[in-house]
Amino acid sequence: MKTSYKYLAIIFVTLLCSCDKEVMPDFVESQVEISANITPCVLTRVTDDGTAFTDGDNIRVQNMNRAEKNLATYAYSESTSKWNTSDALYWGVQPTNTFNAWYPATSAYNSFTIPTDQTAGTATADWMTATTSANRANGAVNLSFNHNLAKVTITIEKWENEYLENERVISLLELSSLSGEMSYDSTLSGDNQAKWVKTYTKDANKSFVAIIAPGTYASATNIMQVYVNGSATPLAVKTSSNLTLEVGKAYHFKLTIGKDLATITSSVTVGDWGDVDLDNQNATQQ
Numbered sequence: 001m002k003t004s005y006k007y008l009a010i011i012f013v014t015l016l017c018s019c020d021k022e023v024m025p026d027f028v029e030s031q032v033e034i035s036a037n038i039t040p041c042v043l044t045r046v047t048d049d050g051t052a053f054t055d056g057d058n059i060r061v062q063n064m065n066r067a068e069k070n071l072a073t074y075a076y077s078e079s080t081s082k083w084n085t086s087d088a089l090y091w092g093v094q095p096t097n098t099f100n101a102w103y104p105a106t107s108a109y110n111s112f113t114i115p116t117d118q119t120a121g122t123a124t125a126d127w128m129t130a131t132t133s134a135n136r137a138n139g140a141v142n143l144s145f146n147h148n149l150a151k152v153t154i155t156i157e158k159w160e161n162e163y164l165e166n167e168r169v170i171s172l173l174e175l176s177s178l179s180g181e182m183s184y185d186s187t188l189s190g191d192n193q194a195k196w197v198k199t200y201t202k203d204a205n206k207s208f209v210a211i212i213a214p215g216t217y218a219s220a221t222n223i224m225q226v227y228v229n230g231s232a233t234p235l236a237v238k239t240s241s242n243l244t245l246e247v248g249k250a251y252h253f254k255l256t257i258g259k260d261l262a263t264i265t266s267s268v269t270v271g272d273w274g275d276v277d278l279d280n281q282n283a284t285q286q
Contacts (some may be wrong), residue, residue: 030136032089034061034074036101036143038128040272050126050147051274054078058105061143065092073105091136101130101143112182114149117198118210125149125211127182147273148188150245154199154208154224154253157266162259163228170208170257172227173199174234177212188247190215196225216244226255226262235262243268250275 036059038052053059055078063070072087091097102109104124112127128145152175159168175197179190190213199208217223217239225234237255245251252269255262 029069029090030139032061032063032072032091032099032141033139034083034101034141034143036074036076036083036130036145038145038147038273040274050122050151057103059083059101059103059143059145060105060107060109061089061099061101061141062109063089063092064098064100065094066090066097095137096133096135097141098133099131099141099143101145103128103145110184112148114177114180114182114195114197114211114213116177116180116195118200119198121200122151122209122211126151127211129184147248148182148184149211150214150247151209151211151250151273152245152253153202153250154255156206156257157254158256160256160258163257167229168205168257169229170201170205170226171230172234173201173208174225174227175199175210175212176217176221176223177210178215178217179213182213188214212245214245214247214249216242218242224253224255224262226257228257235260237262237264240264246270248273 036053038050040051053076055076057076059074059076061072061074069088069090070092072085072089074083074085076083100109103126106124107113107127109129114127115125118125127148129148130143130145132141132143134141154173154175156170177195177197178192180193180195181191183189183191197210197212199210201208219239219241221239221243222236223239223243224237226237227234235257250271250273252271254265256265
């Protein structure tokens with residue numbers, strides 16, 4: 001009798017295991033394929049304007065549903081329009097996985113140090129992040145990146161008569177960033193420790209650009225300092241009223257350079273990050 005019960009128990013366990021296999025098939029690991037774009041997405045790109053990824057750009061992607069094989073660096077190839085990686089980033093066992101991604105790949109998703117020397121270009125200062133949930137059955141993860149900082153372009157519109165033609169040289173133009181360290185924990189915040197940022201010269205003595213922290217400058221705040229013709233003493237540029245730089249927006253300042261003073265000559269123009277001409281009809285004034 002005991003032997004019969006033993007065989008029945010074995011049969012019951014076997015049937016139970018068979019049912020489990022039918023309901024929950026074995027999970028097969030598979031690598032993640034990604035695509036990525038920058039919001040707002042535009043159809044054309046001017047080099048270094050931050051509106052689209054270009055050849056060799058690297059992003060870091062993390063699967064938040066795995067404890068291992070969950071982090072990879074992807075490089076963009078313009079020739080194939082694909083993101084490639086030699087790392088191991090896999091789907092988790094859950095049908096839906098959540099992914100965090102960031103650019104530059106050397107930074108982090110929830111923190112960033114704004115480079116104070118952007119004279120070689122602004123690409124490494126353009127901190128962007130993306131978050132999305134994707135279904136494993138679809139096989140691909142689509143990432144839409146958002147700019148977390150603000151872009152400022154300064155154009156020298158006029159030189160006063162005190163300067164001779166050969167003296168009209170900008171040695172250096174610096175912007176005040178209201179924070180040097182940025183962090184993200186459900187909301188974006190800065191350390192409120194202002195830093196001077198050296199700008200990138202797009203057009204010698206005419207146009208300068210830098211990426212800095214968003215925030216509000218009080219009236220009469222030193223927002224820029226301009227070094228003219230090798231002088232060690234900069235000309236201070238002050239705000240004429242409260243000025244707010246918003247996340248993901250681009251701003252255009254026009255300056256007049258005098259012998260002892262540099263001033264903002266007109267309203268500050270505001271547009272989207274990808275706007276090449278911030279003086280167009282779609283831009284707004286501050």
